Amino acid sequence: MKKQIYVLQDILGTNKKVAAEIRAACEERGILLLNLMSSPGAGKTTLLENLADSLKDSHRLAVIEGDIETERDAERIRAKGVPAWQITTGGACHLEAKMIARVLPEVSPDIDFLFIENVGNLVCPASYDLGERLRIVLLSSPEGDDKPKKYPLAFTSAHVLLLTKSDLLPHLPFDVERAKAEALELNPKLRIFVLSALTGEGLNEFVEFLLAARRELRAAHA
Amino acid sequence: MKKQIYVLQDILGTNKKVAAEIRAACEERGILLLNLMSSPGAGKTTLLENLADSLKDSHRLAVIEGDIETERDAERIRAKGVPAWQITTGGACHLEAKMIARVLPEVSPDIDFLFIENVGNLVCPASYDLGERLRIVLLSSPEGDDKPKKYPLAFTSAHVLLLTKSDLLPHLPFDVERAKAEALELNPKLRIFVLSALTGEGLNEFVEFLLAARRELRAAHA
Numbered sequence: 001m002k003k004q005i006y007v008l009q010d011i012l013g014t015n016k017k018v019a020a021e022i023r024a025a026c027e028e029r030g031i032l033l034l035n036l037m038s039s040p041g042a043g044k045t046t047l048l049e050n051l052a053d054s055l056k057d058s059h060r061l062a063v064i065e066g067d068i069e070t071e072r073d074a075e076r077i078r079a080k081g082v083p084a085w086q087i088t089t090g091g092a093c094h095l096e097a098k099m100i101a102r103v104l105p106e107v108s109p110d111i112d113f114l115f116i117e118n119v120g121n122l123v124c125p126a127s128y129d130l131g132e133r134l135r136i137v138l139l140s141s142p143e144g145d146d147k148p149k150k151y152p153l154a155f156t157s158a159h160v161l162l163l164t165k166s167d168l169l170p171h172l173p174f175d176v177e178r179a180k181a182e183a184l185e186l187n188p189k190l191r192i193f194v195l196s197a198l199t200g201e202g203l204n205e206f207v208e209f210l211l212a213a214r215r216e217l218r219a220a221h222a
Numbered sequence: 223m224k225k226q227i228y229v230l231q232d233i234l235g236t237n238k239k240v241a242a243e244i245r246a247a248c249e250e251r252g253i254l255l256l257n258l259m260s261s262p263g264a265g266k267t268t269l270l271e272n273l274a275d276s277l278k279d280s281h282r283l284a285v286i287e288g289d290i291e292t293e294r295d296a297e298r299i300r301a302k303g304v305p306a307w308q309i310t311t312g313g314a315c316h317l318e319a320k321m322i323a324r325v326l327p328e329v330s331p332d333i334d335f336l337f338i339e340n341v342g343n344l345v346c347p348a349s350y351d352l353g354e355r356l357r358i359v360l361l362s363s364p365e366g367d368d369k370p371k372k373y374p375l376a377f378t379s380a381h382v383l384l385l386t387k388s389d390l391l392p393h394l395p396f397d398v399e400r401a402k403a404e405a406l407e408l409n410p411k412l413r414i415f416v417l418s419a420l421t422g423e424g425l426n427e428f429v430e431f432l433l434a435a436r437r438e439l440r441a442a443h444a
Contacts, residue, residue: 007229039261040344040373041365068345070372091375093315093345120373121345122262123290123315142364142387143263150292151262151342153313165364171390 011096015128018097022104022131026114027221032214033114035130037154038138040120043164045073046197047138048115052080054207059112059214064103066095066119073117083108094124097131112214126153134213140165141172145179148186155186162206166196233318237350240319244326244353248336249443254436255336257354259376262342264362265386267295268419270337274302276429281334281436286325288317288341295339305330316346319353334436348375356435362387363394367401370408377405382413384428389418 026033036044048063055061063084065073074086085103087095095118107114116132118125126137137158139147142165148155155161161183163176180192191209195202248255258266270285277283285306287295296308307325309317317340329336338354340347348359359380361369364387370377377383383405385398402414413431417424 039263039342039365040369041261041362067372069374072368072372093343119345120261121315121343123341123343124346140263140364142362142390143261146294147262150289150294152291168364168390168393171393 012127015097018101019129019131022097022100023133025104026131027133027217029109029111030214030218030221031109031111031114032134032210032217033116033130033132034134034136034210035116035118035125035132036136036138037118037122037125037158038120038140039122039143042120042138042140042143043195043197044117044120044138045076047162047164047195048077048082048117049080050197050200050203051113051115051207051210052077052082054203055113055210056080056082060108060110061113061115062107062111064100064107064114064116066099066117068092068119089119092119093121094119094128095130096128100130113210122147122151122154126157133217134159136160136162138162138164139179139183141168141174145173145175145182148179148182152186155183155190158187158190160209161190161192163192163194164197166194166201167198234349237319240323241351241353244319244322245355247326248353249355249439251331251333252436252440252443253331253333253336254356254432254439255338255352255354256356256358256432257338257340257347257352258358258360259340259344259347259380260342260360260362260386261344261365264342264360264365265417265419266339266342266360267298269360269384269386269417270299270304270339271302272419272422272425273335273337273429273432274299274304276425277335277432278302278304282330282332283335283337284329284333286322286329286336286338288321288339290314290341311341314341315343316341316350317352318350322352335432344369344373344376348379355439356381358382358384360384360386361401361405363390363396367395367397367404370401370404374408377408377412380409380412382415382431385414385416387418387420388416388423389420
């Protein structure tokens with residue numbers, strides 16, 4: 001057990017250093033780096049497709065996709081006209097900063113928003129800083145309103161919580177106020193948006209939030 | 223990297239030995255041990271509540287619950303009159319055989335069905351044999367029909383696939399035939415059931431399957 005713990009500390013220590021380098025490189029160039037995490041099927045790729053539609057005419061976007069297998073998600077993003085890099089982890093349950101560092105030199109330095117879509121997993125990705133300025137966790141209504149306290153690190157470490165698939169709420173026992181209250185109890189600073197990819201609910205507000213975050217980053221590094 | 227791999231091999235090797243001991247102990251006693259795995263919120267606990275309603279009057283059930291935090295799932299099972307043990311992993315993303323071995327002496331030896339509900343995670347639990355005779359993976363319709371090939375180990379290593387929340391299919395782009403075909407391409411021996419906890423669809427067939435599996439186990443160890 002001790003050996004496992006030492007190795008993990010080693011990995012997380014190295015990861016932190018690489019993440020700090022990524023953060024510095026992106027912020028210096030005015031790139032807003034975002035790390036999206038959630039369970040499988042909570043709507044990360046669909047959200048990125050919607051953000052592509054909303055932002056790609058006015059801003060430069062790029063996406064790094066993390067999956068255990070397949071290029072499916074990167075293909076969906078490329079179909080929207082947005083450059084995407086697929087990292088397949090071949091079994092590993094999360095992305096690490098060194099995987100991002102390997103892709104970063106290929107990403108154009110004049111990008112406005114660089115999204116990382118993490119492996120679908122509400123547990124392991126939360127332990128790995130990827131150098132992001134904003135960590136965004138998605139919780140879809142079919143997963144249940146009891147999830148924040150059952151998977152706390154994803155919620156305590158995030159800046160933003162997106163409650164997705166709100167169009168399914170009429171068919172589900174999900175209590176939005178309970179989910180919000182539980183998440184805020186874990187992390188009072190969490191910004192929460194209720195979204196539906198189907199009806200478009202909440203998308204404009206979230207886009208405005210992203211634009212403001214980018215302006216803040218540019219002002220801080222002006 | 224090498225050090226990580228050696229430590230992991232070490233862990234998996236030890237896990238396999240403990241799992242073999244659990245398997246032998248359960249099968250000798252005629253206990254059908256089942257390991258349920260899925261993403262968070264795919265319906266594992268709800269399925270166990272339904273199985274409790276269907277089986278508890280005629281058979282002896284027990285449940286071991288795995289969660290990162292909270293006793294919530296064990297409380298739901300106990301409310302059904304079924305004994306339940308909660309393992310909280312305190313951050314770890316999966317159950318290991320040694321955790322089950324620690325609980326097993328407390329479980330009555332005259333149980334018919336012992337269900338293990340793994341941590342909600344479609345990735346990591348698939349690497350850990352817990353000594354189960356049947357491994358059951360749940361995929362809920364809101365997660366999307368493209369998940370088997372994106373998270374292959376859970377599907378290649380399972381005996382049974384449950385496509386849950388079928389009542390939501392009218393509201394979703396999920397193609398049941400696509401999900402089945404993709405899962406069977408990965409694992410042609412997979413038994414597949416389409417279930418809804420709301421409408422009861424598929425539950426009787428699945429209960430019949432469990433009863434037959436228990437008869438087979440008893441016959442093999444008669």
